[in-house]
Amino acid sequence: MTNKTKELSRSRALAAKTIYAALTILKENDGEMPGKELIDKVGNKITLSDWDRERYEKTGYIRWQSILHFFSIDCVKAGFLLKKKRIWYLTKEGEDALKLGEVELLNAATEGYKKWREKNPKIKQVEPDIKTDEEIAELSDKTTLDQIEQLAIDSIQQQIKSLNPYEFQDLAAALLRGMGYFTPHVSPRGKDGGVDIIVYRDPLGTVTPRIKVQVKHREQSATVHELRQLMGLLQKDGDMGIFISTGGFTPDSKTTARGAHVHVELIDLDRFINLWQEFYPKLSDEDKAQLPLLPFYFYAPNE
Numbered sequence: 001m002t003n004k005t006k007e008l009s010r011s012r013a014l015a016a017k018t019i020y021a022a023l024t025i026l027k028e029n030d031g032e033m034p035g036k037e038l039i040d041k042v043g044n045k046i047t048l049s050d051w052d053r054e055r056y057e058k059t060g061y062i063r064w065q066s067i068l069h070f071f072s073i074d075c076v077k078a079g080f081l082l083k084k085k086r087i088w089y090l091t092k093e094g095e096d097a098l099k100l101g102e103v104e105l106l107n108a109a110t111e112g113y114k115k116w117r118e119k120n121p122k123i124k125q126v127e128p129d130i131k132t133d134e135e136i137a138e139l140s141d142k143t144t145l146d147q148i149e150q151l152a153i154d155s156i157q158q159q160i161k162s163l164n165p166y167e168f169q170d171l172a173a174a175l176l177r178g179m180g181y182f183t184p185h186v187s188p189r190g191k192d193g194g195v196d197i198i199v200y201r202d203p204l205g206t207v208t209p210r211i212k213v214q215v216k217h218r219e220q221s222a223t224v225h226e227l228r229q230l231m232g233l234l235q236k237d238g239d240m241g242i243f244i245s246t247g248g249f250t251p252d253s254k255t256t257a258r259g260a261h262v263h264v265e266l267i268d269l270d271r272f273i274n275l276w277q278e279f280y281p282k283l284s285d286e287d288k289a290q291l292p293l294l295p296f297y298f299y300a301p302n303e
Helices: 010-028 035-045 062-080 093-098 104-121 132-135 141-162 165-178 223-233 250-257 269-282
Strands: 032-034 081-084 089-091 182-186 199-200 211-216 239-245 264-267
Touching: 010 032, 010 035, 010 062, 010 089, 010 104, 010 132, 032 035, 032 199, 035 062, 035 089, 062 081, 062 093, 062 104, 081 141, 093 104, 093 199, 141 269, 165 182, 165 199, 182 211, 211 223, 223 239, 223 250, 223 264, 223 269
Parallel strands: 211 239, 239 264
Antiparallel strands: 032 089, 081 089, 182 199, 199 211
């Protein structure tokens, strides 16, 4: 711990350590990562005391995680971070700010927040200006929105993971119908020849593109070999592919998809959930019943 860190309150010292670690991890991972995965990596990267790991009695949230969420707001306002659909992105300004070190990076983020507040006086202030341990323990609704949202996503993920491969295949077909496509073929149990769902833009399949969908419901990442198998089936003009994998994709498979002469859209679990939430209102009641959602609305001031 540096002399500068010793001069801070315990909360700000913990904030400096966790924020710096988060931005460093983002830089090491091409500048983006799902927020939950990033926070898990921060917990593995830094040394945490018993006090850091305590849960707030009122909210039940772990102190260091709440403080990281809380002060990440400053980083967003300062332009060091972007958050979109639970993905955290490191900006060029954030990468440059890493050169300041832990404490000065946090100070720069806090100063950036203050400047944002001065420029936006009409936006209702939700975060307190004086960030004492006591105030942070009484975290505002805005501060904990990330955590509330993540709890909701965790429950959706667990429900999806509890499905068997054929149930998830049906769920994928339901999503595609909600997006306005037609699904004349959903593969029955047994061998599927590499195609689980055939998707048309019109009922008869006369309008391109005609889409062939491969669905993998498992923990392992989809490999480049599996991706190429799907690509090999896209031989007709107007064919394109969608590969849905709850285990995500290996780096090689992502690179191959980006550089391929045929278009294959990759959908991992996070993106699948985002799409399910986005198109849920357009699903039929029967399709909604496969993974029902209940919307809640919170006041969320401009970011």
